[in-house]
Amino acid sequence: SAWIGVPGEIRGYEQAHKLYGKLPWASLFQPTIKLAREGFPIPAIQARYIPYADTNLTEPLRKLFSDKDGQLLKAGDMIKREKLADTLEMIANQGADAFYNGKIAEDLIRDIQEAGGTVTVQDLASYRATVTDAWAITLGEYQMYFPPPPAGGIMLSLILNIMKEYNLSPATLKKKEEKTLAYHRIIEAFKFANGLKKHIRDPGFSSEEMAKKFTEDSFAKHIRSLISSEGTHDAQYYNITPYLDSVGTTHVSVLAEDGSAVSVTSTINHIFGSNVYLR
Structure with a gap:
C-alpha cells in the first residue's frame, strides 16, 4: 500500500476525449455501469486467482469475492460491482473532476492512508495528463510510431530493428531450417530486450538518453552481433535479472474505419493490485 500512486487513468481518458472524442462523455460509461x-459471470482466468484471497487479501476484498455463505466464488458465478457502478455514474455525469476532487477523492485518500499509503488530496487535485509526441523508427518502407517511455513500445521497436537485417519473408517460414533459425533469432532478440527493459524509466524523473539509444540502428546492429545462430546462453549473457512478472495488465487496440487507432494499456501491476479495497 505504501507504493500506491496517483491513479491517472481517468484524467488520461478525459484528455483523449477532449482531443478526439465524438460520442458524449457520459455515454462511454454506460455499458460498464450496466x-x-x-x-456478470466470473471468467475462468479471474477464478484462477480468487483462491489467493483466502490468505492474502484484506477482509473487504475477500468479501467482494465471496458468496452470502462466505465461500469464495468460482468460475461462472455471478458477481456485481454496485459501488463501482455508483462511482462510474458520478464520473459519467460530473466529469473527471468528480474523481479527483470532492467526495470520491476524500473517500479514496482516507482508505489509502488508513492502509498505509501516502497519497494526499492535493496529489489527486493537482494531477494532470501529459500529451507527448510519439517516437518513431524506420523499418524498410514503413515508419513505426510508439509512445515514449515509460511505455514499452520502445522495446518492440528494438526487437523489430534487430530483426529487420535478417530479411525475413513469408518464404522464410516455409522451409524447416530457415523457419527454425528465424524463430531462434526472434527469441534471442526478445531475451536481449527483456534484459534491457529495466532501463526504461519515466522521463519526468530521469534521463531519456539510454532509451533514445535503443532506437538507434547502430545499437540494434550491436545486439544483432551478439546473437549466435548456433545456440543460446544463460540469463547473465542477456543481462536479465530475476523479477516478478506483472500479471495485472490489460491491453486493447482499436482501429476505426477512418484509419484512426487507439492503443490503451491499463495495469494494477500484480494480482489484486495493492490488495486495498475501498469501503
Whole structure:
C-alpha cells in the first residue's frame, strides 16, 4: 500500500476525449455501469486467482469475492460491482473532476492512508495528463510510431530493428531450417530486450538518453552481433535479472474505419493490485 500512486487513468481518458472524442462523455460509461450493476459471470482466468484471497487479501476484498455463505466464488458465478457502478455514474455525469476532487477523492485518500499509503488530496487535485509526441523508427518502407517511455513500445521497436537485417519473408517460414533459425533469432532478440527493459524509466524523473539509444540502428546492429545462430546462453549473457512478472495488465487496440487507432494499456501491476479495497 505504501507504493500506491496517483491513479491517472481517468484524467488520461478525459484528455483523449477532449482531443478526439465524438460520442458524449457520459455515454462511454454506460455499458460498464450496466455490467457492474446487473452483474456478470466470473471468467475462468479471474477464478484462477480468487483462491489467493483466502490468505492474502484484506477482509473487504475477500468479501467482494465471496458468496452470502462466505465461500469464495468460482468460475461462472455471478458477481456485481454496485459501488463501482455508483462511482462510474458520478464520473459519467460530473466529469473527471468528480474523481479527483470532492467526495470520491476524500473517500479514496482516507482508505489509502488508513492502509498505509501516502497519497494526499492535493496529489489527486493537482494531477494532470501529459500529451507527448510519439517516437518513431524506420523499418524498410514503413515508419513505426510508439509512445515514449515509460511505455514499452520502445522495446518492440528494438526487437523489430534487430530483426529487420535478417530479411525475413513469408518464404522464410516455409522451409524447416530457415523457419527454425528465424524463430531462434526472434527469441534471442526478445531475451536481449527483456534484459534491457529495466532501463526504461519515466522521463519526468530521469534521463531519456539510454532509451533514445535503443532506437538507434547502430545499437540494434550491436545486439544483432551478439546473437549466435548456433545456440543460446544463460540469463547473465542477456543481462536479465530475476523479477516478478506483472500479471495485472490489460491491453486493447482499436482501429476505426477512418484509419484512426487507439492503443490503451491499463495495469494494477500484480494480482489484486495493492490488495486495498475501498469501503
